[in-house]
Amino acid sequence: MSNASLPISVSQITKRYGKVFALDHVDLEIRSGEFMTLLGPSGSGKTTLLTVLAGFTRPDGGSLKFGDAEMVCVPPHKRDVGMVFQNYALFPHMSVADNVGFPLKLRRVKPAEIAQRAERALEMVRLGGYGGRGVEQLSGGQRQRVALARAIVFEPRIMLMDEPLSALDKQLREHMQIELRQLHDKLGMTTVYVTHDQREALTMSDRIAVINSGRIMQLDTPRAIYERPKNRFVAEFIGESTFLPVTVAQGRVRLGEQTLRTATPPPADGQRLLMLRPERLRMLGAGEAAGDASNCIDATLVATVYQGDSSLFQVVLGDGTALSVRGASAAGPAPGALLRLAVNVEDTVLLAMEPAA
Amino acid sequence: MNPLGHARGPTQGAQRESGAEDALPNVQALRRTDLFERLGLLALVAPALLLILVTMLLPVGWLFYLSLLSDQGTFSLEHYQRMWEQPSYARTFWTTFQVSFLSTAICIALGYPLAYFLSEIPKRAANLCMIAVLLPLWTSLLVRTYAWLVLLQRRGLINNWGIELGLWDEPLALVHNLTGTLIGTVHVMLPFMVLPLYSAMRSIDRNYLRAAANLGASPLRSFWTVFVPLAMPGLLTGALIVFILCLGFYITPAVLGGGKVIMVSSRIANDIEIFFNWGAASALGVVLLVVTALIILAAARLVRLDGVLGGRERV
Numbered sequence: 001m002s003n004a005s006l007p008i009s010v011s012q013i014t015k016r017y018g019k020v021f022a023l024d025h026v027d028l029e030i031r032s033g034e035f036m037t038l039l040g041p042s043g044s045g046k047t048t049l050l051t052v053l054a055g056f057t058r059p060d061g062g063s064l065k066f067g068d069a070e071m072v073c074v075p076p077h078k079r080d081v082g083m084v085f086q087n088y089a090l091f092p093h094m095s096v097a098d099n100v101g102f103p104l105k106l107r108r109v110k111p112a113e114i115a116q117r118a119e120r121a122l123e124m125v126r127l128g129g130y131g132g133r134g135v136e137q138l139s140g141g142q143r144q145r146v147a148l149a150r151a152i153v154f155e156p157r158i159m160l161m162d163e164p165l166s167a168l169d170k171q172l173r174e175h176m177q178i179e180l181r182q183l184h185d186k187l188g189m190t191t192v193y194v195t196h197d198q199r200e201a202l203t204m205s206d207r208i209a210v211i212n213s214g215r216i217m218q219l220d221t222p223r224a225i226y227e228r229p230k231n232r233f234v235a236e237f238i239g240e241s242t243f244l245p246v247t248v249a250q251g252r253v254r255l256g257e258q259t260l261r262t263a264t265p266p267p268a269d270g271q272r273l274l275m276l277r278p279e280r281l282r283m284l285g286a287g288e289a290a291g292d293a294s295n296c297i298d299a300t301l302v303a304t305v306y307q308g309d310s311s312l313f314q315v316v317l318g319d320g321t322a323l324s325v326r327g328a329s330a331a332g333p334a335p336g337a338l339l340r341l342a343v344n345v346e347d348t349v350l351l352a353m354e355p356a357a
Numbered sequence: 358m359n360p361l362g363h364a365r366g367p368t369q370g371a372q373r374e375s376g377a378e379d380a381l382p383n384v385q386a387l388r389r390t391d392l393f394e395r396l397g398l399l400a401l402v403a404p405a406l407l408l409i410l411v412t413m414l415l416p417v418g419w420l421f422y423l424s425l426l427s428d429q430g431t432f433s434l435e436h437y438q439r440m441w442e443q444p445s446y447a448r449t450f451w452t453t454f455q456v457s458f459l460s461t462a463i464c465i466a467l468g469y470p471l472a473y474f475l476s477e478i479p480k481r482a483a484n485l486c487m488i489a490v491l492l493p494l495w496t497s498l499l500v501r502t503y504a505w506l507v508l509l510q511r512r513g514l515i516n517n518w519g520i521e522l523g524l525w526d527e528p529l530a531l532v533h534n535l536t537g538t539l540i541g542t543v544h545v546m547l548p549f550m551v552l553p554l555y556s557a558m559r560s561i562d563r564n565y566l567r568a569a570a571n572l573g574a575s576p577l578r579s580f581w582t583v584f585v586p587l588a589m590p591g592l593l594t595g596a597l598i599v600f601i602l603c604l605g606f607y608i609t610p611a612v613l614g615g616g617k618v619i620m621v622s623s624r625i626a627n628d629i630e631i632f633f634n635w636g637a638a639s640a641l642g643v644v645l646l647v648v649t650a651l652i653i654l655a656a657a658r659l660v661r662l663d664g665v666l667g668g669r670e671r672v
Contacts, residue, residue: 056567076570077579089568093586102582103572150572 005190006067006157007032008053013062013072015048015214022048023059024214030192031206035184037193039201040211041237047162049211050194054160055079066158081158082151082189086166088143090135096122096146097131103154121153122146124183141172148180152187159184159191165200177203198238202226210234227347232354235275242323244274246350253350256319260295261345273351278312278326280347283339290342297341299323301333315339417646424639436640446624453620456535456610457603460542461550464599465592467543468550472591475551476558483555490551498545502609505541506532509613533615541609546602550595557591558584597656601649621645 008030015023022045030036038046051057052064055076064072071079090099100118109117115131122128125145130138138146144164151159164180165173181204184191195201201208202222210217210225210233218225218234229235232243246255248269253260255274282294290296299315302322306329313325313332325341333339427433440446471490475483493501508514509531516528531537561584569579607622614620621641628638 054567054571056570076567077573077575079571080573081571083568083571085564085568087562087564089562089564091565091568091583102569102574106573106578154573 004157005033005188007034008158008190008192009063009065010049010053011063013049013052013059013064015045015052015057015059021045021214023052023062026062026214026216028209028216028219030190033188033190035181035191035193035204035206037195037201037205037208038211039195039198039208039237041196044211045214046194046196046211048214050160050162050192053158053192054081054083080154080156081160082154082156083160084144084147084151084162084164086163088147088164090143090146090150092135094135095131096127096133096135096138099135099146100131100150100153103150107154117153118149121149124152125149140168141176144168144176148183152183152189157189159189161191161193163195164193166195166197173200174203180204202238210237212237228349229275229351232273232275232351235349235351240278240324240326241275242278243351244276244317244321244323245353246272246274248272248350255297256317258295258297260348262348262350263346267350271353273353275349275351276323276343277347278324279310280343281323281325282342283313283325283327283332284342288340290340293345294342295345295348297343299339299341301335301337301339303335304332315341420639420642423635424643426636428634428636436636437644439637440640440644449619449621449624452618453604453622456538456542456606456618456620457600459535459539460546460603461596461600463539463543464546464550465596468547468554468595469592472551472554472558475555476561483559487555490548493544494548498608501544502541502612505537505544505609505613509537509540532613533617535614535618537613537615538610538618541613542603542606545606545609546599549598549602553594553598554588554591557588557594561587593656593659597653601652604649604652605645 008028010026010028010030013023013026014021024045026045026049028036028049038049040046048057052059055071055074059072062072063070066079066081091102094102097115097118100121101114104114104117119128119131122130125148127142127145127149130142130146135143135146144167147164161180165176168176177200193201193204202225205222207219207221208225209219212233218230220228220230225234226239229238235241235243244255246253246260248254248266248271250269251266253262253266253272253274260274284290284296297317299317301313301315303314305312305314309329310326311329311332313327315323315325317323323341424436425432425434427435475486475490478486506513510516511528511530511532513531515531519525520528531540565583565587566579569583570576574582605622606620607626610618610620611623611626614623616623621644625638625641625645628634628641
């Protein structure tokens with residue numbers, strides 16, 4: 001198929017519903033051929049942004065470019081982007097083949113070629129030979145694939161996906177995540193993917209834009225989003241995290257009486273939040289040294305929650321702050337035990353002081 | 358089969374010998390419970406069934422019997438024979454179908470855009486508008502019909518205004534003809550078209566139209582290739598209801614047709630009121646009933662009626 005893909009340039013896109021900003025002066029550069037995920041809670045504006053890209057929502061202002069062409073005023077049927085809808089939106093009065101052939105028919109492709117290309121697209125999603133079936137006869141996963149085939153059959157240079165896997169059960173979803181990503185790598189079209197599932201975003205994306213209240217909170221690679229969140233919202237939304245208030249004074253980061261080391265030079269003086277991921281904390285055995293690359297925190301074990309592949313240890317610090325530590329599910333220390341926790345300097349992330357969302 | 362849907366299927370015990378079930382505890386008691394539940398349901402429909410029997414089935418049977426009696430009270434097919442031989446009967450049936458067909462067509466032409474509009478506006482506003490659409494049904498049919506007579510007659514409101522405004526010079530013949538009959542009939546029938554159309558259109562997921570646009574269909578194209586087919590069950594229901602109601606419509610065509618537009622129902626009334634000929638009237642009634650039944654059957658082949666009349670959900 002074609003390897004042509006287009007970069008997308010969003011600038012200053014704004015959409016208000018009454019006094020609420022669904023999109024608040026959003027700037028976003030999506031590279032040609034990139035798999036970009038818009039990640040955020042429901043009502044964050046991620047779907048609104050996608051519908052602006054598709055042309056279903058007219059923004060109040062701003063610029064949207066596919067390549068060099070300004071698209072913000074172009075109606076949806078002239079945008080030539082593929083889209084997979086959340087509930088697939090397969091036409092119930094058409095067969096599978098007619099659904100997949102629909103965009104080709106609109107482009108005045110010859111009937112023989114339509115049949116051929118529709119079948120080829122169905123083969124690509126491993127549904128070859130299903131063309132004659134009715135949509136109602138298909139399972140959820142099969143409908144999902146038909147919707148995908150319909151979106152790729154006319155070789156659009158941009159692909160939009162609105163939570164395409166949310167209606168599938170967990171196993172199928174994880175399987176389809178990998179399959180979707182492989183299909184993207186094969187076809188090379190610029191893809192914008194909307195989801196509220198952080199694991200899905202981390203698994204599939206080249207870059208993730210975390211969105212909240214109509215604004216992009218952070219735009220980064222999955223690793224950077226997880227390891228180096230820029231603010232409390234991103235740290236809280238992605239993965240598990242606990243926050244401890246710390247004080248920065250004269251270039252030293254202090255947690256209560258203790259001084260912590262950080263990977264990057266400490267920020268300006270003032271109150272900060274220390275973000276800790278439960279799985280990055282280690283419980284040190286008796287007499288075990290933390291090592292040079294780690295910070296050390298003293299704590300008391302309160303309770304252990306068995307979770308199968310791991311256990312969650314709930315601990316409190318000297319000042320009563322609660323904290324979670326993830327560890328092996330093999331029997332741990334008894335509640336009430338005094339613990340020493342170690343965390344790598346790399347994983348000691350400082351954030352601006354913000355109240356919980 | 359069993360109203361609570363308890364799984365008694367062969368899924369698990371398929372390979373076991375039948376009869377093994379009897380060895381289970383409480384088998385008799387559970388069967389009795391099933392039976393009582395079914396009897397309870399039957400008791401709920403019994404009054405309605407009785408009513409239908411007394412007011413529908415018995416009179417229709419009586420009607421059928423009367424149509425087969427000659428004026429002397431002997432068994433004969435003379436009423437049906439007369440209907441076949443006299444061209445005036447053919448004309449009556451032709452007029453009936455003409456009025457019914459034209460009314461249905463006009464109802465579609467007026468009702469489709471209206472239902473479409475209602476399905477596009479917010480639900481609260483649509484509900485208000487729907488009350489306006491249904492308002493005529495709350496007024497007496499006779500009142501509405503005579504109101505039209507006042508408006509449409511030779512020295513009526515419309516003709517007076519038209520002449521005063523200089524739109525036309527001579528009074529138009531708006532009533533006591535096909536025009537008047539159609540105006541009145543359409544006015545009465547329109548809600549029966551709009552209601553099923555609106556409910557079918559409301560239930561169409563707008564994502565289908567978005568998908569069509571996304572795939573390259575212009576608004577007009579997506580309307581014809583996606584919206585119209587998906588709204589088709591509603592259209593067919595509305596058309597069927599209007600057409601069938603028109604076939605047997607009496608008051609409005611009789612008043613606004615002024616004796617010039619004679620439909621089957623008027624003819625039946627004449628046979629009874631003027632000629633006291635119950636046999637002839639019954640034969641006409643039977644033919645009308647059979648024709649209506651045939652149309653419903655034909656329509657049922659075209660579209661699944663249970664879905665149409667029950668308003669099947671579309672996901």
